[in-house]
Amino acid sequence: MEKRRVGIMGGTFDPVHVGHLILGERAYEQFQLENVLFMPSGNPPHKPDRRGRAALLERIEMVRLAIAGNPHFTLSLAEAHEEGYTYTRETLERLCAEHPDTEYYFIMGADSLFSFENWKNPERIAQLATLVVATRDHVNETELELTAERLEKLYGAKIRVLSTPNLDISSQMLREWIAEGKSARYYVPDAVLRYIHDTKLYQQGADGNV
Numbered sequence: 001m002e003k004r005r006v007g008i009m010g011g012t013f014d015p016v017h018v019g020h021l022i023l024g025e026r027a028y029e030q031f032q033l034e035n036v037l038f039m040p041s042g043n044p045p046h047k048p049d050r051r052g053r054a055a056l057l058e059r060i061e062m063v064r065l066a067i068a069g070n071p072h073f074t075l076s077l078a079e080a081h082e083e084g085y086t087y088t089r090e091t092l093e094r095l096c097a098e099h100p101d102t103e104y105y106f107i108m109g110a111d112s113l114f115s116f117e118n119w120k121n122p123e124r125i126a127q128l129a130t131l132v133v134a135t136r137d138h139v140n141e142t143e144l145e146l147t148a149e150r151l152e153k154l155y156g157a158k159i160r161v162l163s164t165p166n167l168d169i170s171s172q173m174l175r176e177w178i179a180e181g182k183s184a185r186y187y188v189p190d191a192v193l194r195y196i197h198d199t200k201l202y203q204q205g206a207d208g209n210v
């Protein structure tokens with residue numbers, strides 16, 4: 001029996017931006033996914049110092065607002081806990097056990113693929129999900145393909161390249177812009193922009209909080 005195909009767009013989403021949304025939408029289309037789970041990471045292991053950043057509940061709310069109009073995007077709270085670090089391996093282990101009829105596609109940017117070997121149990125993650133990677137930071141195409149091939153050999157990973165143009169956007173850039181009083185309009189959905197404005201998120205960047 002053919003399995004259901006579900007995408008996972010995991011991230012810190014501090015804040016969520018159109019880059020994340022475009023990746024989710026392209027993956028939905030390219031891999032005929034049933035839906036894409038937007039999964040804010042409660043306590044990302046590689047970003048230990050999150051002082052001065054948006055709280056988990058604020059990041060969740062921004063994701064909720066960002067995906068509200070898309071029927072095949074779903075907010076997943078599978079990693080919405082702050083005790084301990086949130087590890088993809090543990091999340092996938094749980095999801096696969098709970099949904100044996102589902103094949104997961106874990107969506108990421110090239111920067112995430114380049115650091116994949118440093119994730120916890122990459123070999124196990126490679127068995128539990130197909131990795132879908134989008135170009136980023138104008139990486140050299142050959143370098144991306146060579147990295148994918150190496151990880152395929154090393155871990156038996158299934159890696160698929162998402163067909164997206166390079167999207168010049170990052171949460172860090174937006175935090176800096178907002179701190180400097182610049183407009184982030186069109187880079188972030190209007191509802192998220194309003195939320196950031198109303199909650200005054202990211203505005204104290206001048207003292208090093210971005």
Ligand SMILES: Nc1ncnc2c1ncn2[C@@H]1O[C@H](COP(=O)(O)OP(=O)(O)OP(=O)(O)O)[C@@H](O)[C@H]1O
Nearest residue numbers: 010011012013019108109112136167169170171172
């Ligand atoms: N513009 C983009 N192009 C491709 N992938 C992206 C882009 N922005 C984010 N991603 C990917 O989305 C996932 C979640 O990203 P994250 O929430 O950390 O956003 P970010 O913009 O990378 O944040 P920051 O700038 O704070 O590091 C990661 O796998 C990241 O590589």
Ligand SMILES: O=C(O)c1ccc[n+]([C@@H]2O[C@H](COP(=O)([O-])O)[C@@H](O)[C@H]2O)c1
Nearest residue numbers: 010011012041044046087088089119120
């Ligand atoms: O499990 C790990 O070791 C691990 C290490 C780095 C990143 N991740 C996951 O990769 C996704 C993107 O991370 P980030 O920090 O770019 O938002 C997010 O779902 C993280 O939980 C996971």
